[in-house]
Amino acid sequence: MADRDGWFSRRLASRGEVREILGEKIPGGASFAYALGSATLLTFLTLAATGIWELFFYVPSTSQAYNSINFMRFQVPFGWLIHGLHFWAASLMVVLALLHLFQVFVWGAFKEPRELTWVLGVFLLLATLLAVFTGGTLVWDEKGYWAARVGSGLAGSVPIIGDWMRNLVFSSEPLGQLTLSRLFPIHIAIVPILLLTILIVHVATFRKAGAAGAIQHREKVGTFWPEQVLMDLVVYCGLLALMTWLSAWMMPSIAGPADPIDATYVARPDWPFLWLFQVLKYLGGSLEWMGFLLIPLVGIVLLLAVPWLDRKVDRSPARRPVAMTLFWLMILGIFALTYLGATSPTEPLAAPTGAPPATPESSIVSTPAVPGPSAASHTIGGAEHGQAIFVSYCVPCHGQEGKGGVPNPNSADGTVPEINPIDPEISGEKKPFDVQFFVDNIDAYIQNGSIVEPKAEGDTPKYNMPSFGNTYAMTQAQIADVEAYVLKLNGTERATIQKAGIEPKTYAWWTLGGFLIVAGTTGFALTSRRKRGS
Amino acid sequence: MPKDARGTAEEVTRRGFVGWAVGLAAGFVGLVAGIPLVGFVTAQVSAAEPGDFVGVADVASIPVGEPFGISFAEATRDAYNYAVLPHSVYALKKSDTDIVVYSPVCPHLGCQVFYDRQKQEYVCPCHGSVFDINGARTAGPAPRGLDTLPSKIEKGQLMVQWIQYKPGVPEKAPV
Numbered sequence: 001m002a003d004r005d006g007w008f009s010r011r012l013a014s015r016g017e018v019r020e021i022l023g024e025k026i027p028g029g030a031s032f033a034y035a036l037g038s039a040t041l042l043t044f045l046t047l048a049a050t051g052i053w054e055l056f057f058y059v060p061s062t063s064q065a066y067n068s069i070n071f072m073r074f075q076v077p078f079g080w081l082i083h084g085l086h087f088w089a090a091s092l093m094v095v096l097a098l099l100h101l102f103q104v105f106v107w108g109a110f111k112e113p114r115e116l117t118w119v120l121g122v123f124l125l126l127a128t129l130l131a132v133f134t135g136g137t138l139v140w141d142e143k144g145y146w147a148a149r150v151g152s153g154l155a156g157s158v159p160i161i162g163d164w165m166r167n168l169v170f171s172s173e174p175l176g177q178l179t180l181s182r183l184f185p186i187h188i189a190i191v192p193i194l195l196l197t198i199l200i201v202h203v204a205t206f207r208k209a210g211a212a213g214a215i216q217h218r219e220k221v222g223t224f225w226p227e228q229v230l231m232d233l234v235v236y237c238g239l240l241a242l243m244t245w246l247s248a249w250m251m252p253s254i255a256g257p258a259d260p261i262d263a264t265y266v267a268r269p270d271w272p273f274l275w276l277f278q279v280l281k282y283l284g285g286s287l288e289w290m291g292f293l294l295i296p297l298v299g300i301v302l303l304l305a306v307p308w309l310d311r312k313v314d315r316s317p318a319r320r321p322v323a324m325t326l327f328w329l330m331i332l333g334i335f336a337l338t339y340l341g342a343t344s345p346t347e348p349l350a351a352p353t354g355a356p357p358a359t360p361e362s363s364i365v366s367t368p369a370v371p372g373p374s375a376a377s378h379t380i381g382g383a384e385h386g387q388a389i390f391v392s393y394c395v396p397c398h399g400q401e402g403k404g405g406v407p408n409p410n411s412a413d414g415t416v417p418e419i420n421p422i423d424p425e426i427s428g429e430k431k432p433f434d435v436q437f438f439v440d441n442i443d444a445y446i447q448n449g450s451i452v453e454p455k456a457e458g459d460t461p462k463y464n465m466p467s468f469g470n471t472y473a474m475t476q477a478q479i480a481d482v483e484a485y486v487l488k489l490n491g492t493e494r495a496t497i498q499k500a501g502i503e504p505k506t507y508a509w510w511t512l513g514g515f516l517i518v519a520g521t522t523g524f525a526l527t528s529r530r531k532r533g534s
Numbered sequence: 535m536p537k538d539a540r541g542t543a544e545e546v547t548r549r550g551f552v553g554w555a556v557g558l559a560a561g562f563v564g565l566v567a568g569i570p571l572v573g574f575v576t577a578q579v580s581a582a583e584p585g586d587f588v589g590v591a592d593v594a595s596i597p598v599g600e601p602f603g604i605s606f607a608e609a610t611r612d613a614y615n616y617a618v619l620p621h622s623v624y625a626l627k628k629s630d631t632d633i634v635v636y637s638p639v640c641p642h643l644g645c646q647v648f649y650d651r652q653k654q655e656y657v658c659p660c661h662g663s664v665f666d667i668n669g670a671r672t673a674g675p676a677p678r679g680l681d682t683l684p685s686k687i688e689k690g691q692l693m694v695q696w697i698q699y700k701p702g703v704p705e706k707a708p709v
Contacts, residue, residue, distance in 0.1 A: 064614070236563065
């Protein structure tokens with residue numbers, strides 16, 4: 001530091017204070033086993049940084065939120081990574097916080113005088129879960145919208161204070177702009193500030209009592225700097241590489257735009273809430289609020305009370321059989337419920353059977369198409385949900401998976417055209433397909449319908465392509481989803497990155513390579529120190 | 535081995551090596567997170583696409599010899615929003631076949647200039663740049679004259695292509 005005459009140290013933290021922070025005593029010496037807390041903290045900072053960056057593009061409006069996120073993900077250089085890191089860091093933070101909590105429980109590190117650290121940690125976990133829930137809704141896609149809808153319904157079902165609670169978090173009923181306008185500041189300001197405040201006190205109480213260290217007493221005492229710092233940092237480097245890898249190879253899926261009147265979407269919450277989702281299946285009717293409120297509340301109170309329920313001075317798990325049994329039972333229960341929630345069957349996709357009725361006159365639009373792009377053609381739909389809509393609306397005429405073969409009496413072709421593979425005039429000859437060109441062409445048919453060429457003049461073909469958009473037979477959200485599915489049937493992804501910055505997989509490989517160098521150097525530095533230093 | 539207050543000389547060296555590894559790891563985080571964080575906010579995301587020629591007025595309705603303000607609307611894309619946006623231009627008609635169209639965007643810093651009929655000059659309300667009737671700069675901080683826009687006459691209609699030019703530089707170049 002170029003602070004020779006001490007100008008800075010007279011005004012800023014003095015060297016002694018810095019030394020005290022870095023010189024924190026670690027009983028038994030530094031260990032990778034102690035990296036979970038700092039890994040959670042660094043993952044939170046990752047979320048803060050990427051979250052603030054996402055605000056450069058995100059718009060909290062029900063008509064623009066979804067498109068603004070997709071624009072950021074597919075049109076902005078590195079948008080795929082900023083969004084991917086935010087998405088995966090959220091899941092990772094929950095995992096790390098839980099592992100941290102498990103470790104502290106098993107090692108008995110919550111015992112006197114560390115009760116307050118434990119209690120604050122439980123509140124941090126709750127704040128994290130609240131951030132995960134509200135963050136998911138901000139996308140305002142099918143998943144986020146229905147999560148908000150279920151959340152609002154649950155809140156409203158609580159006796160006495162239900163309406164008050166629902167209004168507090170979700171503002172309006174039915175959900176709409178006011179809901180998003182409320183979830184947005186909760187997610188980006190209130191919860192993070194709350195989290196950060198508790199976090200500071202959590203770390204302060206931790207430092208006051210000092211690190212608990214290993215269960216078995218060891219004579220050796222290490223310090224935070226430099227070995228523990230290196231271990232914490234390298235663990236985070238690995239997590240960062242992991243998150244980059246996931247962002248490149250497992251991009252967050254596209255659920256399709258929020259559609260309040262779509263009954264075909266199977267709502268399922270984000271994984272941290274699956275166990276609760278499953279509990280709610282068992283407790284219907286007037287017991288609903290118990291599942292949603294009472295069970296989690298009892299769980300939270302029990303968690304908070306852990307330091308007072310397990311007061312034995314002995315930290316060893318082997319000598320705390322009751323606590324450990326209860327702990328494992330709870331983990332098993334939550335795991336089992338999460339598994340059941342994740343794998344519970346959904347309605348099978350079945351097309352209506354039998355011959356479809358002839359196209360009624362009223363479903364064919366004879367007025368010219370609305371000029372300009374439709375809302376659907378510029379919205380990235382979800383292919384997976386598009387399939388469900390396709391099955392009920394399109395399969396009767398276009399056949400299973402759009403492979404055609406359905407006879408169309410009195411038409412020039414004799415059958416309804418297949419759309420898998422689709423006419424190259426619609427998809428474009430060029431490969432890979434120009435996605436927007438392809439979508440615009442299908443969109444024109446779905447929005448406006450088309451009159452089928454008759455076999456001979458005067459014939460009336462049994463089926464014409466009905467108008468689904470202009471007649472409001474399908475919503476623009478549903479049309480966007482179907483378009484994504486039709487593209488997928490033809491081997492094209494609707495959601496493709498237009499501007500990557502650096503190709504995702506290339507970036508992931510470079511990151512992995514960089515991490516291996518860091519890990520190798522760390523391993524060398526630590527082992528040489530241990531070998532010669534002991 | 536000589537001992538000092540901080541341990542053996544060898545121990546100090548090793549301590550330095552661990553510190554060096556910390557620096558390497560921090561550098562890794564800085565690069566892996568820094569490249570996307572910087573690239574994300576500094577990239578030009580959506581370059582304005584030059585629009586098509588739009589019919590803006592009947593040539594016959596434009597007076598001769600004096601800049602004539604014309605407003606027209608054009609369907610445009612603004613990132614993920616599709617909207618009809620208004621533009622305004624000045625057309626200077628010398629004859630029925632010779633019309634020059636000026637963008638009212640001040641080449642200084644992008645304010646909207648207006649034509650002062652009394653003084654017969656264009657004035658920018660922001661920083662006082664002044665342009666004569668042919669768009670040449672006569673006073674003020676503007677680095678170049680008013681920008682002309684591509685235009686043509688078809689079937690008695692004045693057609694204009696709206697282009698936004700970069701302000702603040704001497705050369706005329708699209709944004």
